[in-house]
Amino acid sequence: MSLFSIFNVAGSGMAAQSLRLNTVASNLANADSVASTPEAAYRSREPLFSAVQKQVGMGNQDAGQGVRVLGVSESQAAIPNRYEPGNPLADADGYVYASNVNPVDELVNMISASRSYQNNVEVMNSTRQLLQKTLDLGK
């Protein structure tokens, strides 16, 4: 029964969006982290989403099985350095390397992720109601 698979589809969407919220939280928490080398500096993270398709018989296009997270990518934007000789993490020249997190991007991502999460919750709620009504059929 295809109404049951909607729980999987919406569930995969919720899982993906909550992982996105998780990366946002991690990015915002580390927005002011500093490191001694550019390599060790925190880089902004972002999940990569991909649609799940089930391959079935010829000509039969499947409705799709939701979304999955292929992985988490790190931003390749330049790492900003600051001259802070007094900082215990400063390198020999007195520079510390900050994260390349853009807080504005992260806030936008956070709003988008939470809206999408709510959408999937709504889908699940409506489906639950429809199933309940189907169970009450004939009463």
Added chain:
Amino acid sequence: MIPDNLFGIHTKALDVWQRRSEVLANNLANTDTPDFKARDVDFAKVLAAASGSTDAGRLALDAPAPGQIGSANQTANALAYRVPTQPSMDGNTVDEQVEQAAFAANGVHYQASLSFITAQIRMLRTAITGGQG
């Protein structure tokens, strides 16, 4: 006498509504997937195929031997891609509002089919009990 097909087209319609809500749920789950193309079920076409009526003036491809691929099943299950109203940078064509509206409407249609079936069952029950139940 009770007709063979008691609930008419509504049992088939329920199947189609279910399939459509699955497709729409999948669209909504992939709102943020790059290059995802939103799809939808052509309700009239699928229901016509499910209830056995062919398009007027068009003959269905005959598949006399088992294992041959007929045309009916293919058109019945084929999903159409939605025409996007707004372009997006990542190639995604899901419009959340459109999908949400379609999902809500789909749920109402599903409930309508359910209540038709319920009414039919009530009618039969009345006939069986003679209005005493």
